[in-house]
Amino acid sequence: MKITVFGATGGVGRExxxxxxxAGHEVTAVVRDPARLPVPAHERLRVATVSDVTDQEAVLSVISGQDAVVSALGAASNKQAKATPVAGPALTAITSAMDRAGVRRLSAVSAAPVGPLADGEGMFTRAVVYPLLRRLLRDLYADLAVMEAAMSASGTLWTVIRPPMLQNKPGTGTYRRALDANVRGGRTIPRADVADALLTTLTDPATAGHAVGVAS
Incomplete structure (x- = not known):
């Protein structure tokens, strides 16, 4: 499969x-600064520099002829809470470019608080954790909500991955998933497992047009 990866220098993107x-795929890694991509040169790796991922023409040039697109753009840390929105404008451009190029399959990382609380979630999470996160990081989650809306309105076969707090730990391959819901009691997940979810859903038609909650 030929896959274009946006946000390739971030923690999830590099994974x-x-x-x-x-897995044997051909990868186009989209970056602003190639020096920040800590992945060794590879015969199946193309590094494409795009300074503005909201520029539809620039985006079109790196997705034409591909089979699928993965977006790892999003909230990397709390320091970005007041940053200019990125994911929403970027996915608006990316999905429009995909429609023009005839590229259908798309997966993108969002965040658990953008989705609904899991059925049976504990009172502390319901009354304290989620309300606090949604208040403190409201700009980030608003950006991700715009991103999800742009994907839903597009002609792509999209899947949104909604993880809780990300960790720099080895992937387990045994993380939990929930279709159109968050994982009950889900608190953390390794970035490597989020990357696995982004890739495996590309070949899982049951996840097309859905959000998937993931957690350890």
Whole structure:
């Protein structure tokens, strides 16, 4: 499969690139600064520099002829809480470019608080954790909500992955998933497992047009 990865230099994005190469895919890693991509040169890896991922023409040039697109753009840390929105404008451009190029399959990382609380979730999470996160990081989650809306309105076969707090730990491959819901009691997940979810859903038609909650 030929896959374009946006946000390739981030914690999740670099894991997507590594895992996709390990799985035998051809990868186009979209970056602003190639020096920030800590992935060794590979015969199936193309590094494409795009300074503005909201520029539809620039985006079109890196997705034409591909089979699928993965977006790891999003909230990397709390320091970005007041940053200019990225994911929403970027996915608006990316999905429009995909429609023009005839590229259908798309997966993108969002965040658990953008989705609904899991059925049976504990009172502390319901009354304290989620309300606090949604208040403190409201700009980030608003950006991700715009991103999800742009994907839903597009002609793509999209899947949104909604993880809780991300960890820099080895992937387990045994994380839990919930279709159109968050995982009950889900608190954390390794970035490597989120990358796995982004890639495996590309070939899982049951997840097309759905959000998937993931957690350890």
């Amino acid at each position: 997507v690139v590594r895992q996709a190469l390990d």
